[in-house]
Amino acid sequence: MPVYNFKKMAPVPSAVDLVDIVLTRTQRRTPTVVHPGYKITRIRNFYMRKIKFTQQTISDRLTAMLADFPRLSDIHPFYSDLCNTLYDRDHYKLALGQINTAKQLVDSVARDMIRMVKYGDSLYRCKCLKRAALGRMCTILKRQKASLSYLEEVRKHMSRLPALDPNTRTLLMCGLPNVGKSSFMNKITRANVDVQPYAFTTKSLFVGHTDYKYLRWQVIDTPGILDHPLEQRNTIEMQAITALAHLTCSVLYFMDISEQCGYTIEAQCNLFRSIQPLFANKQLVMVINKIDAQPWETLHTTHKTMIEELLKESGPNTSMHMMSNITEEGVSAVKNHACDKLLAARVDSRVSGNKVEGVMNRLQVAYPTARDGVTREAFIPESVVQERKANGGVVEKKVKSRAGYAPTVDDGSENEEDETPLESEDDMMDGAGTTATAAGRKKTARELMWENGGPGVWAPDYREQYDLNDPEWRFDAIPQILDGKNIADYVDPDIDAKLQLLEEEEEQLAKEYDAANMEKMDDDESLTEMETAQVAEIRDRVKIARTYKERSGGRNRPALPREIRGRVKDCHDDGAKLSATAIEKRMAKVGVDASAMLERGRKRERDDPRREKRRLGRKGGDDATMDDAAPAEGEGNTDEAMKDGRGQSKGAIKKARKERELSVRRENSQARSHSRPQKPSEMGVRDESMARIAKEVEKKGQKRWFGGSGEGDHTKAVHLVKWMNTGKKRNGTNYCR
Numbered sequence: 001m002p003v004y005n006f007k008k009m010a011p012v013p014s015a016v017d018l019v020d021i022v023l024t025r026t027q028r029r030t031p032t033v034v035h036p037g038y039k040i041t042r043i044r045n046f047y048m049r050k051i052k053f054t055q056q057t058i059s060d061r062l063t064a065m066l067a068d069f070p071r072l073s074d075i076h077p078f079y080s081d082l083c084n085t086l087y088d089r090d091h092y093k094l095a096l097g098q099i100n101t102a103k104q105l106v107d108s109v110a111r112d113m114i115r116m117v118k119y120g121d122s123l124y125r126c127k128c129l130k131r132a133a134l135g136r137m138c139t140i141l142k143r144q145k146a147s148l149s150y151l152e153e154v155r156k157h158m159s160r161l162p163a164l165d166p167n168t169r170t171l172l173m174c175g176l177p178n179v180g181k182s183s184f185m186n187k188i189t190r191a192n193v194d195v196q197p198y199a200f201t202t203k204s205l206f207v208g209h210t211d212y213k214y215l216r217w218q219v220i221d222t223p224g225i226l227d228h229p230l231e232q233r234n235t236i237e238m239q240a241i242t243a244l245a246h247l248t249c250s251v252l253y254f255m256d257i258s259e260q261c262g263y264t265i266e267a268q269c270n271l272f273r274s275i276q277p278l279f280a281n282k283q284l285v286m287v288i289n290k291i292d293a294q295p296w297e298t299l300h301t302t303h304k305t306m307i308e309e310l311l312k313e314s315g316p317n318t319s320m321h322m323m324s325n326i327t328e329e330g331v332s333a334v335k336n337h338a339c340d341k342l343l344a345a346r347v348d349s350r351v352s353g354n355k356v357e358g359v360m361n362r363l364q365v366a367y368p369t370a371r372d373g374v375t376r377e378a379f380i381p382e383s384v385v386q387e388r389k390a391n392g393g394v395v396e397k398k399v400k401s402r403a404g405y406a407p408t409v410d411d412g413s414e415n416e417e418d419e420t421p422l423e424s425e426d427d428m429m430d431g432a433g434t435t436a437t438a439a440g441r442k443k444t445a446r447e448l449m450w451e452n453g454g455p456g457v458w459a460p461d462y463r464e465q466y467d468l469n470d471p472e473w474r475f476d477a478i479p480q481i482l483d484g485k486n487i488a489d490y491v492d493p494d495i496d497a498k499l500q501l502l503e504e505e506e507e508q509l510a511k512e513y514d515a516a517n518m519e520k521m522d523d524d525e526s527l528t529e530m531e532t533a534q535v536a537e538i539r540d541r542v543k544i545a546r547t548y549k550e551r552s553g554g555r556n557r558p559a560l561p562r563e564i565r566g567r568v569k570d571c572h573d574d575g576a577k578l579s580a581t582a583i584e585k586r587m588a589k590v591g592v593d594a595s596a597m598l599e600r601g602r603k604r605e606r607d608d609p610r611r612e613k614r615r616l617g618r619k620g621g622d623d624a625t626m627d628d629a630a631p632a633e634g635e636g637n638t639d640e641a642m643k644d645g646r647g648q649s650k651g652a653i654k655k656a657r658k659e660r661e662l663s664v665r666r667e668n669s670q671a672r673s674h675s676r677p678q679k680p681s682e683m684g685v686r687d688e689s690m691a692r693i694a695k696e697v698e699k700k701g702q703k704r705w706f707g708g709s710g711e712g713d714h715t716k717a718v719h720l721v722k723w724m725n726t727g728k729k730r731n732g733t734n735y736c737r
Contacts, residue, residue, distance in 0.1 A: 009155050010065075013148070013152075014145065014148055015142045015148055022138075023138070025053075030050050034047075043120075044120055047129065055107060055137065059103055069151065069154075069155070078166045078246035082239065085239060095154075099148075109137055117130065162205055162207040164218070164220070169216070169217050170220060171210075171252060172252065173220065174225060176224055176254075176261060177201075180254055181252075181254050182202055184289075184323075188208075203223055203236050205239055206221040207221075223237060250342035251279055251285070253286050255286065257290065257296070260290060265307070269306055273310070279314065284314060285318075291322050291329070292324040292326050517539065580601075580602075
């Protein structure tokens with residue numbers, strides 16, 4: 001895993017955005033309402049809280065920003081020099097230093113202004129000090145515009161840097177432009193580096209990964225390096241120089257002997273000598289590339305001698321390999337050789353270190369010594385010896401069955417000395433092979449599977465392998481045990497036959513019952529043919545209803561009480577209304593005259609005492625209302641009563657009349673057998689007047705805490721400020737913090 005992950009750095013806002021973020025957060029997270037009538041200590045705390053919150057918000061933002069950016073003195077030297085190459089170390093440190101200074105200035109401003117607000121003697125003075133404090137803080141932030149924009153660009157670029165681990169196993173490729181470094185990386189890794197036929201296609205470091213000996217290897221492709229002094233190298237070339245200087249890796253120096261890259265072999269050798277100090281203490285592989293265009297054997301003798309001398313000068317850690325990216329000749333060999341050299345070097349460095357002694361002291365290797373001078377030969381079982389004698393000293397090689405397997409290349413090589421032809425796949429699958437029958441052995445389960453239809457069609461019966469006291473028990477049914485008892489002991493073997501006899505007997509009894517009913521109906525000569533048909537239809541409907549009621553699904557439905565059975569189930573369903581017409585239609589369908597039943601219902605309704613009481617109550621209420629509305633004797637007309645102040649207005653009389661009428665209707669509509677449903681607020685209240693009094697008392701008690709607003713509420717009252725809403729409004733902005 002990479003040591004540094006620059007992709008998690010938070011974005012750096014601009015100066016204007018940072019001011020908006022801070023002030024908006026202060027407005028949302030602190031109280032917003034204060035009045036001159038408050039205590040002066042409360043007013044001071046109100047404005048001191050705003051100043052402290054603003055200072056804390058700015059400090060948190062700037063501290064997080066400084067913590068996100070790495071300190072060049074604390075990170076790996078490779079990343080430190082890479083940042084110096086890409087972003088200029090001095091400029092980078094200067095920007096972070098200015099942000100740190102701004103944070104300290106904001107803290108000092110907040111500290112001084114809070115000290116002054118503590119001695120504020122009015123709301124106006126405290127407010128002015130608060131505005132001055134926030135204004136000075138925002139001015140400090142606006143002065144960091146250049147530093148913040150520079151740090152945001154640095155963050156964007158650092159987030160695009162490759163996730164490179166400086167301490168892992170690494171292969172580093174270097175050389176002149178267009179010599180085949182990126183093509184080699186695409187061959188051995190899953191990276192997709194752009195390859196073009198012109199110089200400096202690769203402008204930054206690219207990282208890929210490959211596997212060798214079950215280990216993860218990091219492969220780095222560097223931009224091309226030109227042969228000129230270090231001071232004249234640009235940023236692209238300096239990235240490769242930085243990687244060569246600081247990474248412990250195996251270096252692959254690529255040379256194009258076909259000179260298609262645009263540089264001669266002499267120029268490539270000169271570049272090697274100029275950067276040779278960077279190869280110290282590194283495993284170096286000189287890769288001779290593009291041998292498909294210019295083979296090494298046909299290379300000019302002068303060029304060969306030049307490369308061989310270069311190889312001798314570089315020391316014992318240098319080796320040479322040849323390859324071609326187009327034909328892929330030698331690609332794997334170059335990768336394997338470079339990995340082996342680096343692995344050996346890493347092992348040697350660890351063994352030569354001081355930590356090895358501490359590990360070796362804890363290791364102990366045991367060397368067994370001979371206890372006597374007896375020579376112990378290998379033991380061969382007697383059965384094997386007899387089999388060898390029977391075969392004339394030749395060990396018979398067991399031939400594995402190939403049934404169900406596709407033929408492979410190794411099938412012929414295993415039996416080259418055996419003249420017996422191999423069995424065909426069809427013979428094996430048909431069971432006609434000679435493998436099992438010739439040897440006289442038992443067929444395997446796989447052979448039996450292919451004989452009986454293949455996998456998924458046939459499976460072996462594993463009960464044959466059960467080890468029981470009596471082998472005849474193997475294929476018996478496994479008993480089902482419930483509560484320690486065998487279920488089979490309680491099952492009647494003749495239960496199916498008995499059930500069938502009971503069903504047949506029930507059908508016979510039902511047929512006899514129907515036949516007896518038909519005989520009775522035929523004996524009754526008083527019925528006409530129409531009535532006989534209606535009786536039969538009624539009996540059929542009754543039978544269907546009985547069957548429907550006795551079904552299993554109908555038992556889960558609760559029976560309706562008598563008093564609500566006939567009530568309307570849906571007011572939009574006309575057929576569901578229990579009216580006289582609906583009753584007469586339903587009863588007529590089943591052939592019953594319902595006129596007597598309807599007349600009996602009307603009579604009971606007329607004789608109902610509750611109905612008469614409700615009627616008299618409504619009549620008495622109307623009479624009382626009329627009496628209340630009429631003027632009293634000796635009082636004169638209503639106008640005269642209103643003039644002397646002792647009467648009521650027409651609206652009050654109407655309101656009182658309506659309340660009495662509604663009260664009487666509610667009282668009379670409740671039957672004595674039903675309890676009056678009450679709200680929780682009406683529990684324990686005798687009548688409506690008492691409920692009205694209780695409601696007024698409740699309102700008075702809630703006035704203290706209902707709708708009270710404090711300084712923590714974020715709602716703005718409808719309260720106009722005089723200086724903002726009087727006089728002429730001049731042109732310009734009305735923006736105010």
